[in-house]
Amino acid sequence: MTVPATTTTTTTSSSQQSKPGKLPGRELYNTIGKPKTIVAPMVDQSELAWRILSRKYGADLCYTPMFHARLFVTSDKYRQSMFNDQDGDPKYDRPLVVQFCANDPEILLQAAKLVENQCDAVDLNLGCPQGIAKKGKYGSFLMDDWGLVHSLIKKLHDNLSIPVTAKIRVYDDYDKSLQYAQMVLDAGAQFLTVHGRTREMKGQNTGLANWKILKHLRDKLPQDQVFFANGNILYSSDLQRCQDETNCDAVMSAEGNLYNPGVFCTKTDDIDMQFPRVDKILRQYFEIVKSVDPHPASRHSMKSHFFKLMHEFLNVRTELRPMIGKTSVHSSLDEWEKIVEEVERIVKEEIRTLPNFNDLDVVIDGELQIWGGLYKTVPYWRCQPYFRKVDGERQNTRLLKVAGENDLMVTSNEAKEKLLKRELEGEGEGDEGGSVKKKQAT
Known part of the structure; x- marks a missing residue:
């Protein structure tokens, strides 16, 4: 489709005018409590139990996992395993946005009709x-077909009783990114979430999200447009920094939330909320899973969540890895209970009884980094960010090797400081730019 040249816009497009009985974007945003912290839609990861846990730690709004629209329509088994009567319950799972991937407007509408009363x-x-x-022609690979994107959104906007929203990535080109965002809004999207990375930025090439382009889009789009920013959230302190730098309405987190649900907690004096102890949060999460059982998606995702919640803990307490690894998602809850109890035992009997535990159980801010944020030294028994693999090797493993320490009390954050110093002085591995390119914020 032909897209007009972009100009600074201050009014809402005609396609976004409210339909009878349907709230436009800003009114919807106000009605659901003006959320500031958002759990991102993640494949098999932002399911019901996780959303309930995340809300306890400060998430104001949650998205479901990405659902495949065609499977959602054609497979009762798929639909019931992904989204059932427990999802979207006003008592514990609202506000809620349900996300679909699709490339057929009619199929997308059929899928959306199945959930419009629960979100x-x-x-x-x-x-x-x-x-x-790419193979299925959905997600970011629809960026090559603006006409189809427009028709998908407009189909929902014209036929649903609730609003449609969209989550996009950016191009390297600022103007093209703006034209793309304006087209999405013209089609009828009421909320716009922008992930500040391009389609090519994934895996080892993830890199830092570009907040400058987010600010550019926010400034050029209608002033009343609801705008969510996504990317680079490591700690709760990054939430306000992102909001200040992009002027967004709210901040969304995916990976940061998965490894530490406390990333959404803004109570700076509450270490147990910002960096939950693994024994406590594992117990809380497990009890939630039991409370919603049977909920196939929550049971299916449980093993992955165990590993992520304890990723730093398991780097030190490696003896637990086989115990979790051999336990299947189909194992009884009694088998999973043994893992939770063992984690609780280790923290209670081996960690909290350390003579200097109170001195060790603190979070220490590092120096401000050249990319605008900072790293924190967090005890390994508390949830904390994950840093991606670099050159095929676990980042934390490489950092610990660089630090040259074997003491279990040493965290990878301490090693980061040494690695940063080396790389800035030209002693690190790889490309120019050292730590900024090597240590990629999630």
């Missing part, structure tokens, strides 16, 4: 960069 809006995934999305 506050339906979102179109325009950001998934994985190979399966």
Whole structure:
């Protein structure tokens, strides 16, 4: 489709005018409590139990996992395993946005109709960069077909009783990114979430999200447009920094939330909320899973969540890895209970009884980094960010090797400081730019 040249816009497009009985974007945003912290839509990861846990730690709004629209329509088994009567319950799972990937407007509408009474809006995934999305022609690979993107959104906007929203990625070109965002809004999207990375930025090439382009889009789009920013959230302190630098309405987190649900907690004096102890949060999460059982998606995702919640803990307490690894998602809850109890035992008997535990159980801010944020030294028994693999090797492993320490009390954050110093002085591995390119914020 032909897209007009971009100009600074201050009014809402005609396609976004409210339909009878349907709230426009800003009114919807106000009605659901003006959320500031958002759990991102993640494949098999932002399911019901996880959303309930995340809300306890400060998430104001949650998105479901990305659902495949065609499977959602044609397979009762798929639909019931992904989204059932427990999802979207006003008592514990609202506000909620349900996300679909699709490339057929009619199929997308059929899928959305199946959930419109259990959520506050339906979102179109325009950001998934994985190979399966390329093969299936959905997610970020629809960026090559603006006409189809427009028709998908407009189909929902014209026929749903609730609003449609969209989550996009950016191009390297600022003007093209703006034209793309304006087209998505013209089609009828009421909320716009922008992930500040391009389609090519994934895996080892993830790199830092570009907040400058987010600010550019926010400034050029209608002033009343609801705008969510996504990318680079490592700690709760990054939330306000992102909001200040992009002027967004709210901040969305995916990976940061998965490894530390406390990333959404803004109570700076509450270490147990910002960096939950693994024994406590594992117990909380496990009890939630039991409370919603049977919920196939929550049971299916449990093993992955165990590993992520304890990723730093398991780097030190490696003896737990086989115990979790051999336990299947189909194992009884009694088998999973043994893992939770063992983690609780280790923290209670081996960690909290250390003579200097109170001195060790603190979070220490590092120096301000050249990319604008900072790293923190967090005890390994507390949830904390994950840093991606670099050159095929686990980042934390490489950092610990660089630090040259074997003491279990040493965290990878301490090693980061040494690695940063080396790389800035030209002693690190790889490309120019050292730590900024090597240590990629999630």
